[in-house]
Amino acid sequence: MEDEKALEFRALTSQWKQQVTDFFEELKDAGDYKYFHPHPLTAKEAEIRCNYAGNDIYYISVEGKQILGYGMLRGWDEGYEIPSLGIVIHQSARGIGLGKTFIHFLHVIARRKGAKRIRVKVYTENVVALKLYEGIGYKFHAAEEGQKIGFFNL
Ligand SMILES: CC(C)(COP(=O)(O)OP(=O)(O)OC[C@H]1O[C@@H](n2cnc3c(N)ncnc32)[C@H](O)[C@@H]1OP(=O)(O)O)[C@@H](O)C(=O)NCCC(=O)NCCS
Numbered sequence: 001m002e003d004e005k006a007l008e009f010r011a012l013t014s015q016w017k018q019q020v021t022d023f024f025e026e027l028k029d030a031g032d033y034k035y036f037h038p039h040p041l042t043a044k045e046a047e048i049r050c051n052y053a054g055n056d057i058y059y060i061s062v063e064g065k066q067i068l069g070y071g072m073l074r075g076w077d078e079g080y081e082i083p084s085l086g087i088v089i090h091q092s093a094r095g096i097g098l099g100k101t102f103i104h105f106l107h108v109i110a111r112r113k114g115a116k117r118i119r120v121k122v123y124t125e126n127v128v129a130l131k132l133y134e135g136i137g138y139k140f141h142a143a144e145e146g147q148k149i150g151f152f153n154l
Contacts, residue, residue, distance in 0.1 A: 003064075005063055007061070007068075008061070009102070010060050012049055017046055020050055035126045038074070055076035056075070059071050059106070059109075063093075069088060071086065071106050072106075074086070076113070085106055085110075085118050085120050087106070089102070100136065118152045120133055120138060120149070120150045121149055
């Protein structure tokens with residue numbers, strides 16, 4: 001029998017369009033767009049990401065049909081060797097290690113795709129994310145427009 005509450009990481013596909021649209025809406029309502037805005041959090045963008053076919057990576061963390069987190073590795077499409085990682089965890093699923101686990105999962109994908117380093121951009125006042133990345137071993141080198149740039153050697 002299928003486990004309706006199974007915890008999984010899933011590649012985004014069109015079957016998730018409605019859930020992703022709702023998830024983006026909830027992120028906006030919670031004010032998360034302030035720290036997480038790789039693209040607008042609109043229904044149109046949800047559709048684009050769910051139908052995306054390319055070299056970049058868009059994944060969700062789900063519990064059954066419920067989305068708990070959204071993560072990505074981008075830059076390959078634009079020809080960069082070092083992908084940029086972005087991640088957001090739903091407010092209701094924070095503080096239990098999902099963000100850290102998701103990042104390590106994305107690192108495995110990056111290694112499988114031959115990447116040697118990962119880049120992140122984090123707002124200087126986003127202390128939770130900075131602590132998380134630094135705890136994993138990211139080194140932050142410089143700041144531009146209020147954001148720190150960090151790298152992790154895979
Ligand atoms: C940053 C974010 C992804 C963390 O997700 P999370 O699942 O809550 O994080 P985890 O439970 O895996 O915690 C990992 C580490 O983060 C830090 N952390 C998590 N919650 C924290 C809190 N409330 N206060 C301080 N540090 C915290 C800790 O270092 C923790 O490590 P520890 O458990 O060994 O102490 C989540 O807060 C989020 O989605 N924020 C909004 C979007 C964002 O800022 N994204 C990152 C920029 S791309």
